[in-house]
Amino acid sequence: MKAKRGKVLPSNNCSWRFAKRESFSKAFNWHYHPEYEICLTLNSIGSKHIGDHVSHYEKPHLVLIGSDLPHSWQAKAIDSITPQTIYVIQIPVVWLTDLVKNNPELAILENILKLSLRGIEFSAQTTIAATTICEAMNSADSFDQYILLIKLLNLMVKDNNKKILASSFYTFENKTDISVDKLDKVIKHIYQHFTQTLNADELASLAYMSTNHFHRFFKQRTDQTLTQFINQLRIGKACKLLINSKIHISAISDQCGFRNISNFNRRFQIMKSCTPKEFRKSIHQPSPL
Numbered sequence: 001m002k003a004k005r006g007k008v009l010p011s012n013n014c015s016w017r018f019a020k021r022e023s024f025s026k027a028f029n030w031h032y033h034p035e036y037e038i039c040l041t042l043n044s045i046g047s048k049h050i051g052d053h054v055s056h057y058e059k060p061h062l063v064l065i066g067s068d069l070p071h072s073w074q075a076k077a078i079d080s081i082t083p084q085t086i087y088v089i090q091i092p093v094v095w096l097t098d099l100v101k102n103n104p105e106l107a108i109l110e111n112i113l114k115l116s117l118r119g120i121e122f123s124a125q126t127t128i129a130a131t132t133i134c135e136a137m138n139s140a141d142s143f144d145q146y147i148l149l150i151k152l153l154n155l156m157v158k159d160n161n162k163k164i165l166a167s168s169f170y171t172f173e174n175k176t177d178i179s180v181d182k183l184d185k186v187i188k189h190i191y192q193h194f195t196q197t198l199n200a201d202e203l204a205s206l207a208y209m210s211t212n213h214f215h216r217f218f219k220q221r222t223d224q225t226l227t228q229f230i231n232q233l234r235i236g237k238a239c240k241l242l243i244n245s246k247i248h249i250s251a252i253s254d255q256c257g258f259r260n261i262s263n264f265n266r267r268f269q270i271m272k273s274c275t276p277k278e279f280r281k282s283i284h285q286p287s288p289l
Contacts, residue, residue, distance in 0.1 A: 013142040017090040022083040028074040035090040037065040044084035046075025050119035051166025054236030062127040066116035087134040119165035126159040182207040195257040
């Protein structure tokens with residue numbers, strides 16, 4: 001699916017946008033925008049898609065998304081009584097860059113903003129503290145919201161347990177590499193055909209490389225082997241089918257490109273630390289927070 005470019009409008013009397021959204025479900029909407037985005041998700045269960053990262057979640061989580069990084073959530077409220085709550089903060093790149101440049105005190109933000117080009121997920125402890133900040137921000141005036149935003153950014157910088165999400169292929173710097181066109185062509189082919197049998201020799205020919213060279217090239221550029229990359233896409237698609245359909249697990253295995261159910265179960269267990277059956281059960285019978 002081609003990501004759609006989003007349009008972000010600042011909140012009234014602000015240089016950036018703050019919003020609180022509540023709903024019982026969130027449809028998949030693959031999109032990107034030039035602004036940085038901080039997203040705090042509460043009382044929600046589903047999957048998040050950030051660059052080439054796909055993962056299931058069922059607990060509150062806090063994510064920082066960099067400029068032009070495609071992303072989406074596909075989720076629902078954990079129960080039928082309380083809607084899921086999503087706090088979204090979207091910050092123009094030029095505004096924040098100038099703020100950091102002109103204020104030496106904010107230089108500590110430079111590294112985390114660079115890492116955000118791959119998406120960052122923060123620890124449970126930071127998420128709890130961020131929830132308090134966002135709740136206060138929701139009822140604050142624009143000046144107090146600004147103070148709270150700096151406090152939130154400082155909190156995220158100091159999280160030593162934050163996790164980088166997308167592979168290095170999605171970093172902006174790699175877009176200037178002359179060989180990225182070759183990788184773009186291969187990645188596009190994989191995305192179009194990952195549910196089918198993919199041959200390394202065929203992919204190598206698309207990049208005009210020998211198979212051995214291609215394997216080294218792919219691992220260097222994506223931080224994953226070809227098999228790992230393809231299996232990640234397949235398991236991501238399987239998760240979406242397990243969440244949003246009642247299709248039999250063996251049929252999902254076939255639809256996602258696995259040759260047999262045993263291989264599917266094994267790969268799923270490795271990536272998700274549970275079987276497909278256990279994953280589906282956790283979706284339809286979630287435990288309380």
